[in-house]
Amino acid sequence: MAARRNFVSNWWARRWLEVLESFGWDSRLQRGRTYARRGNVLSIDLAPGAVTAKVQGSRPRPYTVKIKINPLADRDWERVIAALAGQAAFAARLLAGEMPEDIETAFAGASLSLFPDSPGDIETSCSCPDWANPCKHIAAVYYLLGEKFDSDPFLLFLLRGRDRETLLAALRERRMALAGGSVTVPAGEGERGVSPEPGYRDGALPSSEDRRQVQPKARGKSLNPELPTDPVTFWQAGADLAAFQVQITPPAIPRGVLKRLGPPPLGREAPEFYRLLEGYYEEISRQAYELAFANGGSETGESRG
Known part of the structure; x- marks a missing residue:
């Protein structure tokens, strides 16, 4: 148990x-742990539902390891996205590049699982002569996968059939729909009584004429109220802004932008460069916070007008 926990640090990698x-x-995995620590896994490539790796064994020529995990069907992913989007905390953490600690409950709520449920969900092969499955070469790849998941949790979703960008795009769209924002209308929806807004058909942007025709509303009120006629009061805040307050607090998810973008594609220099950016973001956030209260602002965040 201790050796496993030392190999990875985050809960999702330990869970794997x-x-x-x-x-x-357990006993077979222990055989591959030493291989993984020695660096015998020469390469490892991930694709939706599949892993291909080269592992150096006792022979001069590396062995080829292949691992396949049953990906979720498209309709299953739609249920998962709906469950994730329905919980603001799940959506916020995923969009910030973090793995929610109780994300398995969202999958369970859709009668699905993020991790394999049984050995039958995993198909493996190795070009070595060892008959055991998993052999120590496959076991070493399992451990290296845990290490990769440790640094990028979205690789778990990739093995289940959804890459990072596809997952986040679907999550954003579903969140917009829940918030009452505009969503893409599938072909044929207009024939069933759902008409897209003018100018948005086939993904086109609205023309200036269309924009003049569309009168947006917000909770029953026009977004274009009449302007005051008195030029003296034009630039005054008015009753709606008299009690306006601004609360400035550190973000709930530190360095959210960096976590959302993921590690930079810089090879071996990526970790050092990433740590450098983390330091910059922390220092910029600190100075911005101090600057916000430099002119008499209060820690409660009330605007001084």
């Missing part, structure tokens, strides 16, 4: 190894 051990592979 715990699931594999629950299949009765």
Whole structure:
């Protein structure tokens, strides 16, 4: 247990190894742990539902390891996205590049699982002569996968059939729909009585004429109220802004922009560069916070007008 926890740090990576051990592979996985620590896994490539790796064994030529995990069907992913979007905390953390600690409940609510449920969900092969499955080469790849998941949790979703960008795009669209924002109308919707707004058909932007025709509303009120006729009061805040307050607090998710973008594609220099950016973001946030209260502002965040 201690060796496994030292190999990875985040809960989702530990959970990955715990699931594999629950299949009765504990002793076999231990055989691959040493291979993984020694750097015998020469390469590892991930694709939706599939992993291909090269592992150096006792022979001069590296062995080829292939791992396939049953991806979720499109209709299943729609249910998962709906469950994730329905919880603001899930959506916020995922869009910030973080893995929610109780994300498995969202999958369970859709009668699905993020991690494999049984050995039958995983298909493996290795070009080595060892008959055991998993052999130590496959086991080493399992451990390296845990290490990769540790640094990028979205690779877990990739193995289940959805890459990072596709998942986040679907999540944003569903959140917009829940918030009452505009969404893309599928072809044929207009024939069933749902008409897209003028100028948005086939993904086109609205023309200036269309924009003049559309009168947006917000909670029954026009977004274009009449302007005051008195030029003296034009630039005054008015009753609606008299009690306006601004609350400035540190973000709930530190360095959210960096986490959302993920590690930069800089090879070996990526971790060092990423840590450098983290330092910059923390210093910029600190100075911005101090600047916000430099002119008499209060820690409660009330605007001084």
